[in-house]
Structure formats: C-alpha cells, structure tokens
Amino acid sequence: MKIALVHDYLTQKGGAERVFELLCKRYPEADIFTSLYNPQETIDLGDRAVNTTFLQNIPGAAKYFRLMAPLYFPAFRALDLQDYDLIISSSTSFAKAVKKKPGAIHICFCHNITRFLWDTETYLREYGDYRYFAPLIEQVFQAMRSVDLRYAQEPDLYIANSSIVARRIRSTYGKKAIVINYPIDTGKFSFTNTKQDYYLASARMISYKRLDIIVEAFNWLGWRLLISGNGPERDRLQSKAMKNIEFVGHVTDQERTQLFANASSVIVAALEDYGLVPVEANASGTPVVAFGAGGVLDTQIPGKTGVFFKRQTPDSLQAALLEAREISWDYEGIRNHAVKNFSEQAFFSKVEQVIEQTCSLYQSSTRFVS
Structure with a gap:
C-alpha cells in the first residue's frame, strides 16, 4: 500500500506539527506533502523529501503564510496524489482538500475545523493588526466558507483529537469523527x-x-x-x-x-x-x-x-x-x-486498528458494489 502524508504547512512547530512528526516517523516509507516548507522553523524530518505546492515559489510565502489563505485550497487541489492508496492528512484547515484516486482512502487527523473561517472574531482579536481590514477579510472568508464545506466532504474518515473537536466537525461539516487523543513522546x-x-x-x-x-x-x-x-x-x-x-x-x-x-x-x-x-x-x-x-x-x-x-x-x-x-x-x-x-504505543494501537477497519470496510463495500 502506497501512503501519502499531507500537512497544512510546515512553517512552525506547534502541537499539530508534533503529531505530524510522529506520523512521519511511524510511516518512514510514506511520501510527505505540504503547501509550504521552512525546515529551519518546523519539525525535524531528517533527509526525507518534502513535496510542496506552487506557493513555495512565492517570495516570502513561508514567512507570511497566513496571508496566503485564499490560495491554499487550489494549491492542495493541484497536488498529484493519484499514485497513492492511502492518504493521511493532518489538518486544521486546508490539507483535507487533496484529491484522491478512485478506490483510495483518505483519513484526516483533524486538529480543528478551519478556525479563522468559523471563529473569525476570535481570529481577528488574536492578530490585532488584521482588524483594520475586517470588512474586506469577512468578504473573502464568506466565499471561502462554502469552499471549506465542500472540501470537508473529501475525507472518508475523520479522527479528532478531542470530544469538543469531534462535535465541531459534526456540527459544521456534517461528518462523524472518531476521537483518539493525540500522543506525546x-x-x-x-x-x-x-x-x-x-x-x-x-x-x-x-x-x-x-x-x-x-x-x-x-x-x-x-x-x-x-x-x-x-x-x-x-x-x-x-x-x-x-x-x-x-x-x-x-x-x-x-x-x-x-x-x-x-x-x-x-x-x-x-x-x-x-x-x-x-x-x-x-x-x-x-x-x-x-x-x-x-x-x-x-x-x-x-x-x-x-x-x-x-x-x-x-x-x-x-x-x-x-x-x-x-x-x-x-x-x-x-x-x-x-x-x-497518551504514549505513542497507545495512540498507534488505536490508529492502526481504525485504519485497518476502515480499509477493510471500504474494500468490502467496493466489492459489493462491483
């Protein structure tokens, strides 16, 4: 089974990136994809090749990655993942939008719904300088919400890191999510x-x-x-x-x-x-x-x-x-x-059971339809 690991952007080192780092270590033969990559500011991926999108070629994009918001969805849709049987995305926003080939399975580790779109007031308060552009930003975000909803239907299964995130996925995207608390080393x-x-x-x-x-x-x-x-x-x-x-x-x-x-x-x-x-x-x-x-x-x-x-x-x-x-x-x-x-062993024991069950269920339903 050929596996692709996809993350929103690798330009910082937060909790979501630490979880993605564990996924990369667990699947050393998988190929890594992201929109933007700054190896000096993010997790250590060693000598692993990291495939990026057209955003990587925009000067300053990795530093000002938040300003690229309207471009992420088309960037991820443009990634060629047609060779992969299993796509594992790690996302708070955009990576869930990747396209899979017919018969492939997409499992999304969703750290949250796209927060800046669905909790815009909090987002603007956190980044104070943006409030001056609030009217323009709201127009852009309104258009992006419908796109976010559409691409949120792409994953076959959501894994949420907590009960509260699972409830948000269901209420906003209309998708059920399995709760598996994320691990630490x-x-x-x-x-x-x-x-x-x-x-x-x-x-x-x-x-x-x-x-x-x-x-x-x-x-x-x-x-x-x-x-x-x-x-x-x-x-x-x-x-x-x-x-x-x-x-x-x-x-x-x-x-x-x-x-x-x-x-x-x-x-x-x-x-x-x-x-x-x-x-x-x-x-x-x-x-x-x-x-x-x-x-x-x-x-x-x-x-x-x-x-x-x-x-x-x-x-x-x-x-x-x-x-x-x-x-x-x-x-x-x-x-x-x-x-x-919350050890890695406890986490991956649950994750691999879910992946195995999802793959078996999907393959069974495909055989039944055919």
Whole structure:
C-alpha cells in the first residue's frame, strides 16, 4: 500500500506539527506533502523529501503564510496524489482538500475545523493588526466558507483529537469523527518525585492563551511563577508582572523537560481544543491546574492528575491553586496515567486498528458494489 502524508504547512512547530512528526516517523516509507516548507522553523524530518505546492515559489510565502489563505485550497487541489492508496492528512484547515484516486482512502487527523473561517472574531482579536481590514477579510472568508464545506466532504474518515473537536466537525461539516487523543513522546520527559517551589506556564504569548489571568493571580499570591515562550503579548504581560514572576523566553527541549519535571504544577488558562501541555506535564509526573473546558476534560482526572477552575478569572484560578496546594499528589500515578493513555504505543494501537477497519470496510463495500 502506497501512503501519502499531507500537512497544512510546515512553517512552525506547534502541537499539530508534533503529531505530524510522529506520523512521519511511524510511516518512514510514506511520501510527505505540504503547501509550504521552512525546515529551519518546523519539525525535524531528517533527509526525507518534502513535496510542496506552487506557493513555495512565492517570495516570502513561508514567512507570511497566513496571508496566503485564499490560495491554499487550489494549491492542495493541484497536488498529484493519484499514485497513492492511502492518504493521511493532518489538518486544521486546508490539507483535507487533496484529491484522491478512485478506490483510495483518505483519513484526516483533524486538529480543528478551519478556525479563522468559523471563529473569525476570535481570529481577528488574536492578530490585532488584521482588524483594520475586517470588512474586506469577512468578504473573502464568506466565499471561502462554502469552499471549506465542500472540501470537508473529501475525507472518508475523520479522527479528532478531542470530544469538543469531534462535535465541531459534526456540527459544521456534517461528518462523524472518531476521537483518539493525540500522543506525546513520553520518553522525552523526565520524572521526579521531588518538586521545586515554583509553578510553570508554558505557552505562546498570544491573547487566547490567557496568560494575563495567570499573571494577575500570581501577582496576588506572590508565589514563584516561571513563564516560558515568546509572542506578541510578552511586553504587555511583563509590564504587569510582579517580581515573583520570571519570563524565561524560548527554552531548549532539555531545559523545557527539566522545567516540567520540577514544577509544583503546570498552569493552563486557555480554552484548548486538545492541548498537549497538560499531557506533557503529566508525563513528567506533574499535576495540572487548568481551565476546566475543552480538551482537558478528555485528558485530566480532577484530584488525581490536576485541578480545574470554572471561570477564566484570576479569582477562580487562585481558588484552584490553593486547592491544588492542599492535595498530596501521587506523582508516580500521574506519570503512569500519561504513559498508559497518551504514549505513542497507545495512540498507534488505536490508529492502526481504525485504519485497518476502515480499509477493510471500504474494500468490502467496493466489492459489493462491483
């Protein structure tokens, strides 16, 4: 069986890209396709060949990849995937639009529906400069929504990373989705039973991550907080932070591993569709204090692996932090929870069963029709 792996764009290194990296490692003989590729800014694919679209030839496209939005659908439709029996796409937006040959199977790992089209207000708020062009953007997006709906029918099966994403796929695209929580490389995280007296927030500094809530809560508590990551919100957040809060910026993978392992708790204030950070914290034996909505409802056990706060407010977060401080955590149990449920082995055991069942079902229906 000849396999093609397709991702929206490889111009950054986020959660979706880390999942795609695992897929590439799992299927070393598969061919890789994407719209834009910047090897210096994304996952490590070694010496694997990466096939790109005509967008790769546009000067500056990889840097300003968001401005290419209207061109992605035609770019993916133009890819020649007629030699492939199985297409596995990894998508939050465009890769699901690829064309397959008759009889081929397309399975889409959908990290979310196309967010900027279906949650435009949040998108524009996150990228503040775009709001000046809101009327024009809305006209373009309105036209793109119908295209997105049409191409959303291309995959034969959707795999969602969380229950909330599966509900969005069904309500927006009218397609059912199987929920398989995405994995982490548990071997990359170290475990210790001895935690240090600091808390950790690890996130890109953009508005929806709600780091402002965390800063304000720790300003009031006076506890030591480390914040790793960078982004457009950094200067504003630093200007509000007291001396107990330290911004450590970009850290290496090794430094990040140690930060996760030694923290008293990892704090997550965003409404995440899935969220790898809480799972990574658990893999380090570290409990999570998280806003109790979205993906964490699939990954965390209240009182066992973490504590939820009900509202995205500093007061609600403070109450959860005080609650977490009184719990005698079973750090080894937290680690075991992550390894059992979110390891690569657990993930691919489920994925390959689904792929096998889908291929068998499709082949059976094809024989029946013929």
